[in-house]
Each structure stands twice: as C-alpha cells, then as structure tokens.
C-alpha cells in the first residue's frame with residue numbers, strides 16, 4: 001500500500017475571515033476520510049494549513065518578513081504558535097482513536113521555502129503523521145519566518161519512499177478552474193504549461209496561496225503518479241482517487 005501525503009487547506013478547515021474560527025464539521029469529515037484510508041492499510045501524512053489561526057496575526061506582526069528592526073515581534077511569534085497549536089490539537093482530537101505522530105515544524109525545521117533544513121526521516125515510522133504550516137526559526141538576519149504547509153508537502157512527497165498520492169484538499173471550488181467567476185469550468189487535467197485562474201488574497205495570506213500550491217504540485221508530479229487538487233468538502237472524492245484512480249477534481253501531471 002502506497003503512502004498518501006495529504007494537505008488540508010487552511011481555508012477548508014477554518015473560516016479565513018474570522019480570527020481563530022475552526023470548521024469542526026469539515027475537520028471531522030476529513031478525519032473520517034483518513035480513518036477509512038488508514039483501514040485500507042495506507043501510511044498517511046497529513047499537513048494542515050493555517051487559515052485564520054495563522055495568516056491574520058502573522059501579517060499583523062509581519063512575521064513572514066523576518067526580524068524587522070524596531071518592531072517587537074516576539075509577542076506575535078508566541079501568539080501565532082499558540083494559535084497553531086490550538087488548531088493542530090483540534091485536528092488530532094478529531095483523528096481519535098487513531099494514534100498519530102505529531103511533528104511541529106518549529107521543533108525540527110530551520111528556514112523557510114522548499115529548501116528548508118529538517119530531517120524528513122522522522123515521518124518514516126509506520127502509521128499516521130501530522131504536521132502543519134508554522135513559524136520556524138531562520139538563520140540570521142531573518143531569525144524567523146513562515147514555513148508554508150505547501151513546502152512541507154513538496155519535501156514529504158518527493159523525499160519519502162513509496163508515495164503513491166499527494167492530495168491537496170481545498171475549499172470553495174471543485175479543483176483548478178478556468179476562471180474565478182461563475183463561468184469558470186473545472187480543469188480535470190493540468191500541467192504547468194496550461195493557464196488557470198486563481199486569486200491570491202495578498203491582504204490576508206502571508207504565504208503564496210494557489211500559485212505556490214500549483215508550483216509545488218507541479219514539482220511533486222515529477223515524482224508522484226497521483227497528484228490532485230480536490231474540493232475537500234467532498235471527502236468521498238479523496239477516497240475515490242485512492243480506490244479508483246479518478247474523481248471530480250484536477251489531476252496534476254508532469255510535462
């Protein structure tokens with residue numbers, strides 16, 4: 001059974017416009033989906049985003065820019081880390097009675113972006129592992145920064161052995177769309193030569209939104225057979241990918 005690396009988008013599991021508001025029902029449904037996949041015998045890594053538990057305050061304290069002279073950001077680092085712990089604990093609780101191994105990036109990662117330093121082997125023990133986008137320490141002069149869950153997806157999907165699926169579960173759309181308005185159609189198969197429509201709320205997100213995600217998904221598709229962007233509100237679609245190899249969503253293929 002292959003290893004499944006799964007991202008639960010922050011906008012899917014929280015209300016992005018309202019500080020620290022989790023969507024417990026969606027978390028429960030995603031957790032049930034993981035239980036199903038685990039019963040099928042898969043090793044699973046869950047990476048969850050930050051949503052309104054991370055982006056709003058990280059922007060307020062400009063944590064994505066690193067250490068800024070004259071600005072007291074220590075309080076912001078503590079608040080965002082503690083809020084991320086709250087969201088993380090909600091996710092872990094929903095996964096009960098599965099036993100999960102949690103990896104807080106701040107405990108094993110230095111630096112941000114796709115080349116962050118950190119031992120990915122810790123995700124190799126059989127079973128279910130879970131991690132998330134976080135505030136991590138960085139080399140001077142930055143001192144700290146924001147590691148996106150999408151960069152964790154990239155490293156975990158390309159460096160762990162036997163990865164059969166990398167699945168990005170998002171909210172708000174069935175997959176990648178030709179246009180953001182109501183005339184938009186789902187793009188069922190996508191490679192990085194093809195256009196797509198995406199909106200990055202630069203006023204909210206401190207990481208790269210859909211453009212970062214598609215960039216990372218494209219790299220992953222060079223290593224992993226099944227790379228998908230799906231509507232995480234329909235968790236049966238995730239199971240369909242694993243059981244049947246197809247569903248309603250966007251499959252990302254390498255060029």
Ligand code: IP8
Pocket residue numbers: 010048049050051053054055058080084132133134135146147148149150206207208
């Ligand atoms: O939502 C961002 O992670 P992402 C992490 O996966 C924080 O991009 C703390 C804003």
